[in-house]
Amino acid sequence: MSDSVVIGLDIGGTSTRATALTLTGERLGTGRAGGGNPTSHGAERAATELLTALRGALVGVDPTRVAAGTIGLAGAARLLADPAGRAAFDHAWHDAGLRCPYTVHGDALVAYASGTADPDGTVLIAGTGAITAQVRDLRLDRIADGHGWLLGDAGSGFWLGRESVRRLLADLDAGHALGPLATAVLTDLTGSAEIAARPRDTVDATIQVVTRRPPIELARLAPLVVTAAAGGEPVAQALIAEAAAHLADSVGRIRPPDAVTPVVLGGGLLTADTPLAAAVRAEVGRHWPQAPLRTAGDGAAAAAWLAARDLPEVTDPAALHARIFPTNP
Amino acid sequence: MSDSVVIGLDIGGTSTRATALTLTGERLGTGRAGGGNPTSHGAERAATELLTALRGALVGVDPTRVAAGTIGLAGAARLLADPAGRAAFDHAWHDAGLRCPYTVHGDALVAYASGTADPDGTVLIAGTGAITAQVRDLRLDRIADGHGWLLGDAGSGFWLGRESVRRLLADLDAGHALGPLATAVLTDLTGSAEIAARPRDTVDATIQVVTRRPPIELARLAPLVVTAAAGGEPVAQALIAEAAAHLADSVGRIRPPDAVTPVVLGGGLLTADTPLAAAVRAEVGRHWPQAPLRTAGDGAAAAAWLAARDLPEVTDPAALHARIFPTNP
Numbered sequence: 001m002s003d004s005v006v007i008g009l010d011i012g013g014t015s016t017r018a019t020a021l022t023l024t025g026e027r028l029g030t031g032r033a034g035g036g037n038p039t040s041h042g043a044e045r046a047a048t049e050l051l052t053a054l055r056g057a058l059v060g061v062d063p064t065r066v067a068a069g070t071i072g073l074a075g076a077a078r079l080l081a082d083p084a085g086r087a088a089f090d091h092a093w094h095d096a097g098l099r100c101p102y103t104v105h106g107d108a109l110v111a112y113a114s115g116t117a118d119p120d121g122t123v124l125i126a127g128t129g130a131i132t133a134q135v136r137d138l139r140l141d142r143i144a145d146g147h148g149w150l151l152g153d154a155g156s157g158f159w160l161g162r163e164s165v166r167r168l169l170a171d172l173d174a175g176h177a178l179g180p181l182a183t184a185v186l187t188d189l190t191g192s193a194e195i196a197a198r199p200r201d202t203v204d205a206t207i208q209v210v211t212r213r214p215p216i217e218l219a220r221l222a223p224l225v226v227t228a229a230a231g232g233e234p235v236a237q238a239l240i241a242e243a244a245a246h247l248a249d250s251v252g253r254i255r256p257p258d259a260v261t262p263v264v265l266g267g268g269l270l271t272a273d274t275p276l277a278a279a280v281r282a283e284v285g286r287h288w289p290q291a292p293l294r295t296a297g298d299g300a301a302a303a304a305w306l307a308a309r310d311l312p313e314v315t316d317p318a319a320l321h322a323r324i325f326p327t328n329p
Numbered sequence: 330m331s332d333s334v335v336i337g338l339d340i341g342g343t344s345t346r347a348t349a350l351t352l353t354g355e356r357l358g359t360g361r362a363g364g365g366n367p368t369s370h371g372a373e374r375a376a377t378e379l380l381t382a383l384r385g386a387l388v389g390v391d392p393t394r395v396a397a398g399t400i401g402l403a404g405a406a407r408l409l410a411d412p413a414g415r416a417a418f419d420h421a422w423h424d425a426g427l428r429c430p431y432t433v434h435g436d437a438l439v440a441y442a443s444g445t446a447d448p449d450g451t452v453l454i455a456g457t458g459a460i461t462a463q464v465r466d467l468r469l470d471r472i473a474d475g476h477g478w479l480l481g482d483a484g485s486g487f488w489l490g491r492e493s494v495r496r497l498l499a500d501l502d503a504g505h506a507l508g509p510l511a512t513a514v515l516t517d518l519t520g521s522a523e524i525a526a527r528p529r530d531t532v533d534a535t536i537q538v539v540t541r542r543p544p545i546e547l548a549r550l551a552p553l554v555v556t557a558a559a560g561g562e563p564v565a566q567a568l569i570a571e572a573a574a575h576l577a578d579s580v581g582r583i584r585p586p587d588a589v590t591p592v593v594l595g596g597g598l599l600t601a602d603t604p605l606a607a608a609v610r611a612e613v614g615r616h617w618p619q620a621p622l623r624t625a626g627d628g629a630a631a632a633a634w635l636a637a638r639d640l641p642e643v644t645d646p647a648a649l650h651a652r653i654f655p656t657n658p
Binding site: 142143144145147148150151152162165166169170173174175200203207210211215250253254 | 471472473474476477479480481491494495498499502503504529532536539540544579582583
C-alpha cells in the first residue's frame with residue numbers, strides 16, 4: 001500500500017479545520033484555526049489561518065508524503081476568480097511544505113461528501129442560511145435557495161428567528177397573553193418579559209432592538225425556537241413544521257420526484273438532534289421514501305477523502321469513505 | 330355663519346399639501362410643497378416646505394380669519410416629543426401669519442378622517458408599508474403591524490415586491506419557464522429577460538441588484554404585480570390574494586369580530602382602483618359584512634375638517650364632512 005497522505009481543509013466563517021489521512025483512512029493529525037474565508041476575512045488573514053490549520057494537521061508528518069489536497073469553503077467560485085485570494089492560498093500551501101496540487105470545492109459539496117460516498121445525490125444545509133444542491137458525479141449541479149436573508153433562506157436560522165419576532169409582535173398587537181416562545185424572545189431582545197402599559201411601546205422597543213443590529217443577527221434567536229419546540233411549545237412547533245416544509249420545498253425544486261439517491265442533511269440546525277432535523281427527515285421521507293437519509297459529518301475529513309479519490313492508488317473510494325465515516329455508510 | 334377659516338396640512342414623505350376651508354366646506358385655496366417630515370427631512374427643511382404649502386393655501390385669504398389648524402404626519406408622536414421639530418413648525422406657522430393654535434395628528438388618523446366622519450372605526454393603509462389602526466373618538470387607539478419591512482408590513486408594496494422576486498428566484502431554481510410577472514421583474518431588475526446558460530448566474534445577478542439597493546426599494550416592484558394581476562396573471566393574482574389576506578389578518582388583530590363601524594382603506598395600493606383594493610374589500614366584507622367600506626381621500630381637507638370640528642360654531646361636523654367629501658358619506 002502507498003504511504004501517501006491526503007489533506008483536507010474545511011474553511012468556515014468562524015473556524016478552519018484541517019485533517020491529514022492515510023489512504024487506508026487513518027487520521028494522522030488534525031489542525032484548527034480561526035475563520036479563513038478570503039471573501040469575509042481578507043486574503044492575508046485567510047492565508048495565515050490556513051497555514052496554522054495545515055501545520056496542526058501535519059505535526060509529525062513529512063509534507064512531501066502529501067499527494068493531494070482539497071479545500072472546501074463557501075464561495076469557492078469567487079475564490080477561484082480572485083487572483084489575490086488564490087495567491088494567498090498558494091502561498092500558505094507552499095509555506096506548509098506542501099508540493100502537491102490542491103483543488104477547491106464549495107462547502108456544500110464537502111458537506112455532501114461527509115455524508116455519503118455516492119457520487120449522485122442531494123445536500124440540504126440549514127444553519128444561519130439555507131441552501132440545497134443536487135450533486136452529480138461529486139460536483140455541485142443545480143442549486144436551490146441560498147438566496148440570502150432578504151430574499152430567501154426559507155426555513156433557515158435567520159428565518160426561524162425573524163418569524164419568532166413576527167409572532168411576538170402579532171401577539172402584542174392583538175393583546176394576547178404571551179406564550180413561552182414569545183416570552184423568551186421578548187426577554188432576549190429587551191431584557192424583560194414585561195409589557196408596557198401601552199403595548200405599542202413594547203412593540204416599538206422590540207423593533208428598535210432588532211433594527212439597530214445587522215438583520216442576520218435574527219438568526220441568534222433560532223435556538224429559542226428549537227428549544228421551545230423540543231419542550232412542546234405549540235407556536236414553536238408550528239414554526240418548525242413551516243421551516244421544514246420550506247426546506248423540503250427547496251429540495252423539491254431541484255431533486256426529481258422519483259430520485260432514490262441519498263439526501264445529506266448539513267448545517268447546525270440539521271446535524272444536531274433538533275426538532276427541525278426530525279421534521280425535515282419526516283418531510284424528505286414523505287416525498288422521497290426510498291432516499292437514504294444521511295447526516296453531514298467531519299468536513300475536513302470529507303475534503304481529504306475528495307482529494308484521495310482522485311489518486312490512482314485509491315481503487316475503491318467507497319470503501320475508503322466507509323473507513324473514514326464508519327457510522328455514515 | 331362665522332367667516333372663520335380652518336387650515337389642514339398633510340405631510341407625506343414626498344409632498345406636503347395644505348388646504349384652507351370655510352366652515353361651510355368651501356375650499357378657499359390649496360398649497361403644495363416637497364416632503365416636510367422633520368424626522369426624515371430635518372426640522373429646517375420641514376419648516377420651509379410647510380411654509381410654502383401654507384402660503385399656497387392662503388393666497389387671497391386673510392390669515393387672521395384662520396381659527397384652527399391641524400397637521401397630519403407620520404410619526405406625529407415623535408414630532409411632539411422633539412422640541413426642535415416642534416419649534417420649526419411653530420416658526421413656519423407664525424411666518425405664514427397664523428395666530429391660532431394647531432394640533433398634530435398621525436397620518437393614519439387623517440387618512441381615516443378623509444374617509445368618514447364616524448368617530449369610531451378602523452383604518453387600513455397599504456402603500457410602501459402597511460399599518461392598521463382602531464380609531465376611537467377620532468383618536469388612534471390600538472395599532473396592528475406598521476412594524477417595518479424587516480419584521481412586518483405584511484401585504485404592503487414592499488411585501489409584494491419582495492415576494493415577486495422570491496417567486497422569480499424559485500422559478501429560476503426549478504428551471505421553470507418564466508411567466509409574465511417573473512419576466513417583468515427580471516427585466517426591471519437586470520435590464521433583460523434573458524436567462525444565462527447557467528441559470529444560477531441569473532439568480533446571482535438578480536440578488537446582487539436587489540442587495541446593492543436599500544431593501545425598501547423592493548416596493549418599486551409592487552406596480553408590476555398590480556399590473557400583472559389586473560391582466561389576469563395567475564402568480565400575480567395569487568400574490569394579491571395573499572397580500573389581501575395578510576392585510577385582513579392585521580385588521581382582525583385589533584377590530585372586534587362583531588364591529589359595524591366603518592373601515593377606511595388608505596395608501597396608494599388601496600385608494601387606487603387596484604386588484605389589491607378589490608381583494609381587500611372582499612376580505613373585509615367577508616369578515617365584517619356590516620362594515621361600511623370607505624376610501625381615503627384628500628388628507629389636507631380631512632386635517633382641516635379635524636380642526637373645524639373642535640370649533641364651537643361647528644355644530645354638525647358630520648354634515649360639514651359630507652359637504653367636504655360628497656362622494657364618501
